Every structure is written in structure tokens, then in C-alpha cells.
Amino acid sequence: MHHNDQPVGTALSPERIAEIDEVIDRITRWAEDRKDVVGLLLVGSCARNAARPDSDIDLVLLTTDESRYLAEGWARELGLGELIRTQSWGPITERRHSTASGLEVEFGIGSPTWAKTDPVDPGTHRVVTEGARSLHDPAGVLAGLLAAC
Structure with a gap:
């Protein structure tokens, strides 16, 4: 389900919807070509089809090679724009980028x-139950998590 399925009145322009969908599709195709990426999960307002004009795209990238994604090259390869924040949240490290359009x-x-899933971490449970859609899950790791939540 893409973002064009949003309720009327969200004021998200057709151009922004197309941009969000294009970025998600590009990242999903990229992840499918990476053997170390074991899961790509879309979370937040985009996963709930409730994005607003100021919404970002929130993704969880699960990998067997975390250090590779704490460097810059891969994000440039994806055209994600400038790195604007890196922050550790326990088991997850946030890398926030801003594209040329400001997305x-x-x-x-x-x-x-x-x-x-034995047990599901409370923070992980909150992220998943607030909206999550599996984009790439070759081993079923995310399917198990979504079922457990």
C-alpha cells in the first residue's frame, strides 16, 4: 500500500507522495542487493499511510555488518543527501539524512x-505497534517480529 491511500485532507502534495514512494522503492531495491542486510522495516507515519508535509521517512536497517553503515559511502550511493544527525539509541544507531528537497x-x-521475539524489547514493541511495514525480509526475521507484536 502506497501513500496515495491516505485519508483526504492530509495536505501531502502529489509531488511529495511520489518522492516518498520513489525513495522507499530505491532503498528497498538497494537492500535486496546486499547480503548483509537481513531486514528493512518502514516505520512511523509513512508505514501508517499518515505522512504529513513535515514527515520524514523512518526505516530500520538490520544488518550483520553495522560498522559498514556508520560510514558515509552507502548513503551517498543512495543519494540521501547530507548527514544531519547521528545518535545512539541503545541497540540502534540513528543516521538522519536530508535530501536536496528537504525530505x-x-x-x-x-x-x-x-x-x-523472546521477549520483544519494549522499545522495539512500541516502534512496531506504532506502524511498521516490512520492505525486505529474506530470512523472515521481521515477519516473526511483526507477528509477535
Whole structure:
């Protein structure tokens, strides 16, 4: 389900909807070509089809090689724009980028253990239940998490 399925009156322009969808599709295709990426999860307002004009794209990237994504090259390869913030949130490291249009793309980068289900971490549970859509899940790690939540 794409963002054109939003309720009427959200004031998200067709151009912004197209941009959000294009960025999500580009990142999903990129993730599918990476053997170390074991999960890509869209979370937040975009996953709920409730994005507003000031919304960002929130993604959780689960990888067996976290250090690779704490460097810059991969984000440039994706055309994500300028890195505007890096912050650690325990098991996840946030990397927030701003594209040329001002659209912000936030990656929460972590290991596959972020998605453990026995038990589900309270923070992970909150992120998932507030809106989550699996974009890339070759081993079913995210399917198990979504089912547990």
C-alpha cells in the first residue's frame, strides 16, 4: 500500500507522495542487493499511510555488518543527501539524512537481535505497534517480529 491511500485532507502534495514512494522503492531495491542486510522495516507515519508535509521517512536497517553503515559511502550511493544527525539509541544507531528537497530520511541501524521475539524489547514493541511495514525480509526475521507484536 502506497501513500496515495491516505485519508483526504492530509495536505501531502502529489509531488511529495511520489518522492516518498520513489525513495522507499530505491532503498528497498538497494537492500535486496546486499547480503548483509537481513531486514528493512518502514516505520512511523509513512508505514501508517499518515505522512504529513513535515514527515520524514523512518526505516530500520538490520544488518550483520553495522560498522559498514556508520560510514558515509552507502548513503551517498543512495543519494540521501547530507548527514544531519547521528545518535545512539541503545541497540540502534540513528543516521538522519536530508535530501536536496528537504525530505529527511532516518535509518535506525542495528543487528538482527533488535528483532528478537523472546521477549520483544519494549522499545522495539512500541516502534512496531506504532506502524511498521516490512520492505525486505529474506530470512523472515521481521515477519516473526511483526507477528509477535
